[in-house]
Amino acid sequence: MEPSEAALLARARRAYEQGRLRAALWRAAPLVPVVAWTWSWCRYPALAALCGAALVALTVAFSWRGQVWGRAVVPGLAAGLAPLVLPWLMRGASDVCVGEMCCSLCLLGCVGGGLVAGVLVGRRAASLDEGRGTFLAAAGALALLAGAPACAFAGVMGLAGLLLGFAGGTAPVLLARAPA
Amino acid sequence: MNPAAGGNGNAPLRAPNARMDAAQRRELQNLLARLADGDRAAFPPAFTLLWPVTRAFARSFLRDEAGAEDAAQQALIRVFLRAAEFDAARPALPWVLGVVANECRTLRRKTQRRREGPLEEADARPDPHATPEANATGRDLERAALAALDGLPAADVEAILAHIGAAGRPDLPPATFRKRLERALKRLRRAWSERHGTL
16 A cells, blocks of 8 residues: 555544544434433432433443444433433322332332333343343443433432342343343 | 556546446445444445545546545545445445535535636746747737726726736835725626636
């Protein structure tokens, strides 16, 4: 390869990476108003800001990186809607009691939202031939970060419930579809 | 690199060949889809496949060796800048050639604007090694320029002649003279365009 072509190759490579970064930033842009909306009502605004910043940064990073990481962005964010919306809708509800056991409806929303997110991400990951772990890690991180501010209404228990629900939703789907 | 497409940048202009066979088109489709997905391993083969095509297309579009080389480089950079936006459901070659054609059009417009730019940039000195034909053409151009000057106001003619050194500079402050010259050149350009269609 001639020196001029080598220089052109390097310029083209830089342009390619710039283009990917630009596309990734555009892809993450719609998240900014969502993060601001979350921050406006979250019980712990600092937590909402932290989770929101991480959500936007990871969306940009995964989209820029591409391949399995990039393909996990949309399913991860879509799955994150369940733990974001369910606890938010139930935040004002009173406790639910079954016999002598009482539990906050918001906490149930966190577990349920996490479960739905886990099933959605797990099903999608299970359908992949390769890169399941990567997909699960990327989509799971986005779904959990999206849901965390809403689950903070139920405190630490809400966040733990979200994690538990997500693990509970993911594991059976992945185990059922794991290759023999 | 594909030698049929032109070798190095100083090679003489050859018949352009922006054509690709079916296998190359499929390969290009596959490589651009992989690039859009973020597969960096597809970059070197995509560059190797695209550069000759881009260069050949720019040459056929612009018919100017140096301009085509610049346009091809800019276009290739543009293709890779937009590779992340490529939709794998669409055919790759028309997409690439569309980007290249757009870049070539932009460069051609810029070149035309430069040609229509201020006369100060033009080199008006006579060439001592000019052929008789070139001398005859020069005389024709001179006559045409004088005819265009003929229709201008006296102040404009005075300013232009002073500018090219054919007459003494009028007794004006430099800023006023520059302004008058600018207006005169503008009118001259318009007059020339009306007579000959282009500058």
